[in-house]
Amino acid sequence: xxxxxxxxxxxxxxxxxxxxxxxxxxxxxxxxxxxxxxxxxxxxxxxxxxxxxxxxxxxxxxxxxxxxxxxxxxxxxxxxxxxxxxxxxxxxxxxxxxxxxxxxxxxxxxxxxxxxxxxxxxxxxxxxxxxxxxxxxxxxxxxxxxxxxxxxxxxxxxxxxxxxxxxxxxxxxxxxxxxxxxxxxxxxxxxxxxxxxxxxxxxxxxxxxxxxxxxxxxxxxxxxxxxxxxxxxx
Numbered sequence: 001x002x003x004x005x006x007x008x009x010x011x012x013x014x015x016x017x018x019x020x021x022x023x024x025x026x027x028x029x030x031x032x033x034x035x036x037x038x039x040x041x042x043x044x045x046x047x048x049x050x051x052x053x054x055x056x057x058x059x060x061x062x063x064x065x066x067x068x069x070x071x072x073x074x075x076x077x078x079x080x081x082x083x084x085x086x087x088x089x090x091x092x093x094x095x096x097x098x099x100x101x102x103x104x105x106x107x108x109x110x111x112x113x114x115x116x117x118x119x120x121x122x123x124x125x126x127x128x129x130x131x132x133x134x135x136x137x138x139x140x141x142x143x144x145x146x147x148x149x150x151x152x153x154x155x156x157x158x159x160x161x162x163x164x165x166x167x168x169x170x171x172x173x174x175x176x177x178x179x180x181x182x183x184x185x186x187x188x189x190x191x192x193x194x195x196x197x198x199x200x201x202x203x204x205x206x207x208x209x210x211x212x213x214x215x216x217x218x219x220x221x222x223x224x225x226x227x228x229x230x231x232x233x234x
Contacts, residue, residue: 001156001157003160004156004212005028006208007204007211010205010208011200011201011208011212012025012026012200013200014196014203015043015193015196015200016196017200018195018196018199019192019193019196021042022042022043032044033054036050036059036183037058037059039185039186039187041183041185041188042185042188043062043182043183044184045065045180045182045183046059046181046183047107047108048108048177048178048179048180048181048225049107049108049111049112049228049230049231050106051181051183051225052225052226052230053106053230054106055183056225056226059184060183060188061181061190061220061222062181062193062194063181063190063194063217063219063220064178064179064182064217064218064220065180065214065216065217065218066214066216066218067151067152067214067215068213068215069151069152069155069176069213071176072151072176074218075178075218076176076177076178076179077150077151077152077176077177077178077179077180078113078150078151078173078175078177079109079110079114079117079148079149079150079151079173079174080148080149080154080172081114081117081146081147081148081170081171081173081174082139082146082148082149082168082169082170082171083145084140084142084168084169085168085169086169087169089145091118091146091172092118092121094146095118095146096121096124097124098124098145099125099126099127099143099144099145100114100125100144100146100147101127101134101138101139101143101144101146101147102127102129102135102147102148102234103128103130103132103134104128104130105233105234108150108177108228109132109148109149109150109151109174110132110135110147110149111231111234112229113175113177115232117148117174117175123146127143127144129144132149132150132157133157136149136157139168140164140168149170152213154170156213159211177228178220181220181225182194194217194219197217198217
C-alpha cells in the first residue's frame with residue numbers, strides 16, 4: 001500500500017544492515033512468480049497457498065511474521081467476510097444470489113479460506129479483481145456483494161481510509177491459518193536472514209511498527225502450511 005512504502009523501505013534497510021548484504025532497495029512492480037523463484041532471491045513474502053501449491057521445494061522458509069491479530073495464535077491470520085453496510089442478506093444467501101469478489105485463485109485468504117468456511121457450498125457467481133483492495137472496492141461499488149479480505153489488509157486499509165471503511169460491514173470471519181511466510185532462494189541459509197529480520201523488526205520505530213502492525217517473527221514449520229488443502233480453481 002502506498003502509505004506504507006516508507007515503513008517497508010526502512011524495514012528493508014534494517015534487514016540489509018543486519019544481514020550485511022542484499023540489494024540497496026526493495027523491488028516493486030516486478031513479476032512475482034519469477035522473483036520468488038529466482039536463484040538470487042534474498043527475501044520475499046508469499047501467500048501460504050502459492051507456497052504449498054507451487055513454491056514448496058523451490059524456496060526455503062525463513063519465518064512467519066506475527067501481526068498480533070485478534071483471536072489468532074502468533075503467526076496466524078484469518079479473513080473477514082465483508083458486505084456493504086446496510087446489506088442484511090446472510091452469507092449463504094449472498095453466495096447463492098450475489099457475486100463473490102476474489103483477488104486470485106491462488107490466494108489463501110481471498111479464495112481458499114472462504115471456500116473452506118462455507119464448504120461444501122460454492123459461490124454461484126465470482127468476480128476476479130486481482131487484489132484485495134480491488135475486491136473491497138468492488139463490494140463498495142456494488143459490482144460484488146461479498147468478498148473475503150485477509151485481516152491484515154483489511155485493518156491496514158481501514159487505517160488509511162477511515163471514511164470509506166464506514167461503507168463496509170465485516171460480518172463474519174474464517175478460521176485462523178498460518179500467515180504469509182518470508183522465503184529465500186533454495187540454496188541460501190535462512191538462519192542469518194531470520195536473525196536479521198528479527199533485528200530489523202525490533203529496531204523499527206514505534207510509529208513504523210504500529211503502521212505495519214508487525215510484532216515479531218515466529219517459526220512455523222512447512223508441514224503446517226502443507227497440511228491445508230489446495231482448493232478447486234474458481
